[in-house]
Structure formats: C-alpha cells, structure tokens
Amino acid sequence: MLWFDGVLQEGTRAAFDLADRGLTLGDGVFDTALARDGRIVLEDAHIARLVDAAARLGFPLDPAEIREAMRAVAGAHPRAAIRTNATRGAGPRGLAPPAEPRPCLWASAAPLADSFACAPLRLHPTEIRRNDTSPASRLKTLGYLDAVLAAGEARARGFDEALFRNTQGRVACAGTGNVFALFGTRLVTPPLSEGVLPGIVRAEILARAGDWGFVPSEQALMPADLIRAEAVFVTNSLRILSPVRAIGTTAYAAHPATGILAAGLNAAMDG
C-alpha cells in the first residue's frame, strides 16, 4: 500500500519524475516507523526527525502532511513497517539544487512478523567505514548502499548484520540500527558526532533508561570496549532492542538487562 501525492493506492508504481533528485543524487531522507493495529509508535518523534533531516539538507517538509501520509498506510497490516520518504524533488542536470525546491513525499507499508522485534543478532565487523566526516552520516538519507554492501558481506559469512566503525576506527553503528554496550549498570552508545543516526529508540533509551535502573550515556566506544561489554544491543524502530549474540568471533551470553530494557521500551511505546 502506497500514499503518494495525496492519494492512497494499491501497489507501488506511480507517476514519478525521474529527474527527482532523490533518485538521481540520493538527495532525500526517509523514516522507518512501526505501526501496531493502525497506530504509529512514537509518531511525533518520527515526524520531527524527518522534518529536521530535510531542513538540514535545506528543504522544508510539512509535519501535517507527513502525519497524513503515515497514518494513511498505518492500518494496512496489524503490525507494519511504515517507510516515509521525502526528496528535494526534481531538479535540472548537475549538483546545484533548484532555487525553489518542490519536495516530494510518499509513504508505504509492509507487513512485519511479530518475531522480528527483539530477535538476537550476530554482527560482522565490516572494513567499510561509516563516514563520520559527512553530515549525511547523521541523517537517514536515501544513500544506503554501503549498508547494503556490508549486509551482503555479513550474510555471506553467516552473520545477520554488519557492524560499522567510523573513519577514526571507533564503533559507529550496525547496518540498520544504533549500538549500545552494557558495563555494569552503564549503558553506553556512541554520540551522533561519531557518524551515527539519531535513532528514535536510541533517544528513548537515553531519556528513560535512568528510570529502569541504568546509567545511560553517549560516549565514544572502541571495538575493544565492545569485547569487554557484558551485553551489546542493536536498536531501531522495528527491531526495538535486539540482543547481540556475537560480534565476529566474540560471543555474548543472554543477559537479564535485555528483558528489563525491552519491557521498558514496550511500555514507552504504548504511551
């Protein structure tokens, strides 16, 4: 199911401008949200992040229109992955944006199995670095090819996902989520400046984990820090909180913090 240009339709084919800069240059952003029984989880946060990302690229989005698009497709499945996309719109040849951008917005829904959330993951440390020198590394842009390539490499080696370091060799993120490491009660994730996306679940954990008995913080992490962590988690809006079972040859046992964090997040997401 697709909402495009104000119209809800079946299928995913639409009259699209092939000069759209989202397609020709990756000049656009998107959001992935979870919908349960037609309701977008943490809707306001998702809308705000998408508006902010577009603003950082220099084009305006209307929060009300994003809400309309997301809600239009939210009820397509009992549990749905909602993808909302926004580009700067069409432009002439070359890199320079048009003086008056005419952004393009659309949203689609895909069914999501209940088992997807919180499923354990095995991560492959890829040699492709997350480019923290680029502002785009902190925006959920359409350019996901590095993540696609690293995920393919990870699957070929028997892993579920890639783990990225940044250009400084420090831990950045997983291919499709933020990374948290647990040391006692300290729950640490790299700051955005390391080249990571401002994940919605990441923000929830940083804001609320203090109430659940943890000491959350943003701090740079070296790969060696992950090896000595008691537990490692990948967070995103669809997985919510996935315990990491392995990073390369390092194995992680199940840890009771997983259940506490997942319960806290589930309560926050119902709120």
Next chain:
Amino acid sequence: MLWFDGVLQEGTRAAFDLADRGLTLGDGVFDTALARDGRIVLEDAHIARLVDAAARLGFPLDPAEIREAMRAVAGAHPRAAIRTNATRGAGPRGLAPPAEPRPCLWASAAPLADSFACAPLRLHPTEIRRNDTSPASRLKTLGYLDAVLAAGEARARGFDEALFRNTQGRVACAGTGNVFALFGTRLVTPPLSEGVLPGIVRAEILARAGDWGFVPSEQALMPADLIRAEAVFVTNSLRILSPVRAIGTTAYAAHPATGILAAGLNAAMDG
C-alpha cells in the same frame, strides 16, 4: 527527453516503481556522457563502465540495451549531456536484494552549453572526506549527497566545486571529476584505490598522454603536492579538461599544457 522501459517520451515523468532500490537505498549506478550532433563520445567505454559497475553491485545489464537507450536520446540537442541510469530494480523491505533482480534502465538528455567544456574552475577543499574504505567510492553510484553538500558549501564560499581528500588525508577527486596534477612533464592522478571513480577521460589521459609528450601515472597525492604542482586539472566527460585556477587560497596561472591536453583529448573523442 527520456528513454524508459523501451519507450522514448517527452518530459521526465514515468510509471516508476517506488519500491525500486535505486530510489529507496541508492542501489544503482549511472553514467554521464557527452553527445555531439547525436553521437555519443567514447560510447563503448561508457557502456563498458556502466555494465562493470552494475556487475560489481551484483546485477546484470545488457550492453545492447544501454546503447539503445543512450542513442535514443543522443540527438535531442546538438551538444547534450546524456545520463544513463541503472538500478537493481524493486525489492521487498530491508537491505537484502531480491534473489532475482529485475534491473531498471533509463536515459535522459539535457542541453549543454559549448562554454561548459574546459571552463576554468576554482576548488574549495571540503572537510567531507571521500570514503575510500567503501567499494562504492570507486563506482558511479546514485549516492551523490556528499558531493551535493560539498558543492553547496563551495558555492557559498565563492568557489565552483569541491575538492575531496580521502579518509587518509590524501587527494581523492573533485565533486564531479578526477584530478590531475602536472610536475614538469609528469601528469599524476590518484589511483582508484584512493576512492575515486574510473573516469572515462581519466582513462583516456592515462592511455594517450604519453603520445602528447607527458608521462602519465597513477600515484597517491598529498594536498601539499597539489600546492607545488605547476598545473592542476579536473576531468570528466562533460567538462573534458578544466584547468584549476585556485584550490582554496592557492592560485594557479594558465599553463600551456592545458591546450596540448585539450587538443589531444578532442582528437581522441572524435576518433
């Protein structure tokens, strides 16, 4: 003018699958070629590079279909920029490609002013690094957002284009072209491993400049090397060979090598 799905049409809007991975993930490649009086310059090299780039991403393209697409739009303008795009096609939600990709191919033409070729350029050294750790840095993929951001920054500071270093701090390329530096008769460009695109004009210079009295070579360059170079050039298929007038605060005078190289390239392009 647009060739899409085997059909030539006016305008750029077409029935496009919004689940196409080129749009959703930047999972695609493109080519920019020059057409003069309906003839694609260095056509075989452009087709071969596009086929190779798609193969490296893991999807097949038919050279004959690319040729058909390019030629269909080549006559749209006396001097035209031909953009040929190929994506892996539509896929389900997530990063994993479909088992059987159904690539999508289209080409468009835009008019190009005669004055565009060989126009001098002033380059702004951006702090955004070219990510040489990624195979995508050596493929002309749809993900051009770093180049878009760096070009905007360059224009805001009164420059024409950005100059990228790679993650090691060495010279990589301009936002839309390869870089050559001249030292006596030595004409040096960074090797592809530095995170640069296999430019068609770049390859022509490496193959032919020996006949024009130069000693071409692929060698790593530090920013300090550019400062002591006698001349610096940006090459791409539309600019062909643009002399660099400034990199940041370093100015470059006009150099007689420019005319020799431009004449050699023009002859090669007519061949």
